[in-house]
Amino acid sequence: MKLIFELSKTGRAAADIPQSDIPETDIASFIDTKYLRDNLDLPEVSESDLVRHYTNLSRRNFGVDLGFYPLGSCTMKYNPKINESVAAFPEFTSLHPYAPEAFAQGNLQLLHTMQRILCNIFGMVEFTLQPAAGAHGELTGVMMIKKYFEQKGENRRIILIPDTAHGTNPASGALCGFETVTLRSNNKGGVDLEHLAELMGEEVAALMLTNPNTLGLFERNIEKVAQIVHNKGGLLYGDGANANAFLGKTRPGDLGFDVIQLNLHKTFSTPHGGGGPGSGPVGVGPRLVDFLPVPRIIRKGQELCWSDNFPHTIGRVRAFYGNFNVIVKACTYIMSLGAKGLVRAAEIAVLNANYIKEKLKPYYDLPYDRVCMHECVFSGRRQEAESGVHTTDIAKRLIDFGYHPPTIYFPLIVPEAIMIEPTETESKETLDEFCNAMIAIAKEAKECPQRLKGAPLSTSVARLDEVLAARKPDVVWKKA
Amino acid sequence: MDYCPHTKEDIAQMQAFIGINSIEELFADIPEKFRLQQIPDMSPALSEQETVALMKMIAGRNKLPRLTFTGAGAYAHYIPAVVSHLIGRAEFYTAYTPYQAEISQGILQAIYEYQTMIARLTGMEIANASMYDGASAMAEAAVLCGKMSGRAKILIARSVHPEYRRVVQTYAWANGYGVQEIPFAASGQLDMGNLYNCLDENVAAVLMQSPNFFGCIEDVTSVANAAHAGGAFLISGFTDGTSLGILKPAGDCGADFVVGEGQSFGNPLNYGGPYLGIFAAREKYMRRIPGRLVGATVDKKGRRGFVLTLQTREQHIRREKATSNICSNESLCALAAGVYLAALGKNLRKLSLLNIYKTQCLKARLLQLPGWKTVFSAPVYNEFAVICPNSWDINKKLENEGVIGGYELTKDYPELGSSLLFCVTELVSKNDIDHICRILK
CATH class of the missing domain: 3.40.640.10 (Type I PLP-dependent aspartate aminotransferase-like (Major domain))
Incomplete structure (x- = not known):
């Protein structure tokens, strides 16, 4: 397909600008010409060309609305349309962030309600809705941990991170000046308690734990884990990326977590937009409340308003108040589901994952064969050993069957990992058809490995040369 | 509405295939003492119609301004x-x-x-x-x-x-x-x-x-x-x-x-x-x-x-x-x-010019009001700071007419005293400028 720049023709425009109702003056009388630009090289296209260009691009993109998207740890559930309709109310979209609070009582009520609901669901004392995404939430959480120890006058420079953790965890620790130390998993896929006890010392600030972890397994020894960490004065951080697994079943606050981040674009059905916007609220227990980012919502008489007046805060982590419009969608979703609907979401998500696990177990290696939560992790090592087919080939072949591939090569402790998260919004028929495709691919791997290596055949482009892309980076188009 | 397509029969068949009698068995890894019976203080499910009504009610507590003259990092522009x-x-x-x-x-x-x-x-x-x-x-x-x-x-x-x-x-x-x-x-x-x-x-x-x-x-x-x-x-x-x-x-x-x-x-x-x-x-x-x-x-x-x-x-x-x-x-x-x-495309330049003309117009008009003074001498794009008698009162006056006035600089820059930062984009017409000048007169 052509680039928008290749469609450009001097003199065209898809958007017009009204005539000025104020007499036009020589711009130089307001602004010295040394401050003005002499070129503006943007595409010039007609409206119909513009619409066809982006519509055709959209046809080269796969979203949940097109089909099953079992991307592990990303919780690609259906994005209800009602959320979009509500978020498009002009009352929600058109208010300026600095509108006087008297104009914004609806927004403030929505945010305040959302904080309270999240506290109830997750058993935390308070939530901030400011972080723009999960990793931003992690950063906010780790900053609060840093501030907490700074306040106590303790110099703790280490954060423990299990080998099953998301890559964002170690990066978030490092971005706050912490040294990260890897905690081993045991042969059941849980935390190696002995290793934890050995590592846990006075210089360790926190353990960042994803629970259920990236193997899709719930940490059975969570109580002991929390004890070991807390007994040495450390804090327990929870990566809530996988929160869809336990809604209404248990609460991180009750399990001993001092701080958790959520991903509204995973657990609470807001669309991910092809890479954002997300929203990463952070919940805290009593130890960290004072350090929450500002501003926070407070009540003044009948009115809700913003306050910066929290002396121990870590400060601000972004401008304004958070990805408000994303929060509107998540709030709509929670209101629709209600208490029972949230529990059912978790139950069916876990049922679906276990169903896939059992169906595919005979065909793919399952390194940790136990009841899983919302996702299951297979290994393609059998296919690799038998026919030299790699997990990436299996994934690419799935595209030809009409599916978005699962997450692959993650978690790192599983060789040739295939991480499948079906979510609760997929029917038994969808799961059956998907499993049939996976089984057919396992068969193809034996009989016709070349077909996998040549996949996908059904897409607008075949496999792309990523080495070339990295060796000779071309990230901005230049006229030939 | 919970968006789960599963019928009772689906669930029964899936349970049988997995070899469990109830979904509860899948949550056995969560220690019993931490199991939650229900989410506290949560409302029951709503139909789509009820959800819309509830969210409309919340949205209705907002008041939409007739005009916004605040920029300060977020800008009201026309979106094609x-x-x-x-x-x-x-x-x-x-x-x-x-x-x-x-x-x-x-x-x-x-x-x-x-x-x-x-x-x-x-x-x-x-x-x-x-x-x-x-x-x-x-x-x-x-x-x-x-x-x-x-x-x-x-x-x-x-x-x-x-x-x-x-x-x-x-x-x-x-x-x-x-x-x-x-x-x-x-x-x-x-x-x-x-x-x-x-x-x-x-x-x-x-x-x-x-x-x-x-x-x-x-x-x-x-x-x-x-x-x-x-x-x-x-x-x-x-x-x-x-x-x-x-x-x-x-x-x-x-x-x-x-x-x-x-x-x-x-x-x-x-x-x-x-x-x-x-x-x-x-x-x-x-x-x-x-x-x-x-x-x-x-x-x-x-x-x-x-x-x-x-x-x-x-x-x-x-x-x-x-x-x-x-x-x-x-x-x-x-x-x-x-x-x-x-x-x-290249119309972005026209849009910039429109923002500048309108901004200069409001600036000139406001500076005619008694006691209003310019703060800085450098050229501006579509925002400008003014010193004015009692910025809080001025904004209240505008608010009463459904207009969001300028950003109050005093809270971040006490050294400037009573001062406002006004923003004018293409969405503001000459009539709007006349209107707010009438309010402030």
């Missing part, structure tokens, strides 16, 4: 109809990050085009796929400069958005860097004399915005020369992105990084988010910058295609050695920005 229609294509908005390039060419190409437009607009060689917002983009650029230079001090103009300064402060503290403010001169521009005094061998970067928070256009070239003479990087931002339609971009003035808020390009105000952080840089820093990058390449048949590239900078490969922890960015907002910029 094509933008919402195109970004509303479910193939775009219901997708995840394009990890599987072959079925994500749509968003990948659109972001590659966005990167190109941003690079051209900012006068830089490269741009990434977006950051969370303008403030965090600036903060991440500052941290990067600290790491690249091995220096521990950040200089930031006091004329940078107050919330951006706080965000930079937070990120700098977390990384052990100090932040020092550079005051503004009587012109409203950065005080060059003070900058020279503060530039020493510990300074990693100088941070500024042009137009700055007061709407004043800065002499970026002079600041860049000073920063570079001191061995520091220059990170230059902007307030309203539409100013780039007419103002010389910081990239053409010697900045090393251009960061800023991209909301003005086709994204609604949304009470502060989601917006998008623009991050553009010199090509030589490509392997160090945070965030996703889309790159062009070819498939095995030689056809052009696009992939996420240079991922070895990123957290999921480099883990604790990554240049940033950013993962999700603001892709759909960047898509909106790309569509907006492609829709306007």
Whole structure:
């Protein structure tokens, strides 16, 4: 397909600008010409060309609305349309962030309600809705941990991170000046308690734990884990990326977590937009409340308003108040589901994952064969050993069957990992058809490995040369 | 409504296949004492009709203004109809990050085009796929400069958005860097004399915005020369992105990084988010910058295609050695920005001019009011600061007429006294200007 720049023709425009109702003056009388630009090289296209260009691009993109998207740890559930309709109310979209609070009582009520609901669901004392995404939430959480120890006058420079953790965890620790130390998993896929006890010392600030972890397994020894960490004065951080697994079943606050981040674009059905916007609220227990980012919502008489007046805060982590419009969608979703609907979401998500696990177990290696939560992790090592087919080939072949591939090569402790998260919004028929495709691919791997290596055949482009892309980076188009 | 398609029979069959009698058995790993019976204090499920009614009621507690004269980092602009229609294509908005390039060419190409437009607009060689917002983009650029230079001090103009300064402060503290403010001169521009005094061998970067928070256009070239003479990087931002339609971009003035808020390009105000952080840089820093990058390449048949590239900078490969922890960015907002910029094309310059004419008109009219005085002498884009008798009363008067007035500068700049920062965009008509002048007379 052509680039928008290749469609450009001097003199065209898809958007017009009204005539000025104020007499036009020589711009130089307001602004010295040394401050003005002499070129503006943007595409010039007609409206119909513009619409066809982006519509055709959209046809080269796969979203949940097109089909099953079992991307592990990303919780690609259906994005209800009602959320979009509500978020498009002009009352929600058109208010300026600095509108006087008297104009914004609806927004403030929505945010305040959302904080309270999240506290109830997750058993935390308070939530901030400011972080723009999960990793931003992690950063906010780790900053609060840093501030907490700074306040106590303790110099703790280490954060423990299990080998099953998301890559964002170690990066978030490092971005706050912490040294990260890897905690081993045991042969059941849980935390190696002995290793934890050995590592846990006075210089360790926190353990960042994803629970259920990236193997899709719930940490059975969570109580002991929390004890070991807390007994040495450390804090327990929870990566809530996988929160869809336990809604209404248990609460991180009750399990001993001092701080958790959520991903509204995973657990609470807001669309991910092809890479954002997300929203990463952070919940805290009593130890960290004072350090929450500002501003926070407070009540003044009948009115809700913003306050910066929290002396121990870590400060601000972004401008304004958070990805408000994303929060509107998540709030709509929670209101629709209600208490029972949230529990059912978790139950069916876990049922679906276990169903896939059992169906595919005979065909793919399952390194940790136990009841899983919302996702299951297979290994393609059998296919690799038998026919030299790699997990990436299996994934690419799935595209030809009409599916978005699962997450692959993650978690790192599983060789040739295939991480499948079906979510609760997929029917038994969808799961059956998907499993049939996976089984057919396992068969193809034996009989016709070349077909996998040549996949996908059904897409607008075949496999792309990523080495070339990295060796000779071309990230901005230049006229030939 | 819970969106689960499962019938009772489906569940029974699936349980039988797994070999369990109840779904409860699947949660046996959660220790009994931590099992929750029900979520406390949660309302029951609502039908779609009831949900809409509830959300309408909440929305109805907002009051929509007739006019908004506040900018201060978020700008009310007209958004062409094509933008919402195109970004509303479910193939775009219901997708995840394009990890599987072959079925994500749509968003990948659109972001590659966005990167190109941003690079051209900012006068830089490269741009990434977006950051969370303008403030965090600036903060991440500052941290990067600290790491690249091995220096521990950040200089930031006091004329940078107050919330951006706080965000930079937070990120700098977390990384052990100090932040020092550079005051503004009587012109409203950065005080060059003070900058020279503060530039020493510990300074990693100088941070500024042009137009700055007061709407004043800065002499970026002079600041860049000073920063570079001191061995520091220059990170230059902007307030309203539409100013780039007419103002010389910081990239053409010697900045090393251009960061800023991209909301003005086709994204609604949304009470502060989601917006998008623009991050553009010199090509030589490509392997160090945070965030996703889309790159062009070819498939095995030689056809052009696009992939996420240079991922070895990123957290999921480099883990604790990554240049940033950013993962999700603001892709759909960047898509909106790309569509907006492609829709306007060279008309962006006309839009900038319209903003300037209207701003100058309101400024001249307000300065005719008794006791109203201009604050700064530097040229402005679409915002300007005025000293006025009792800013709080003035805004209340406007509010009573359903008008959101100027941003009260006093809370962040007590040294300015009673003062307001007004913003005028193309959405304000001459009649509107007459209207508010009548109210204030």
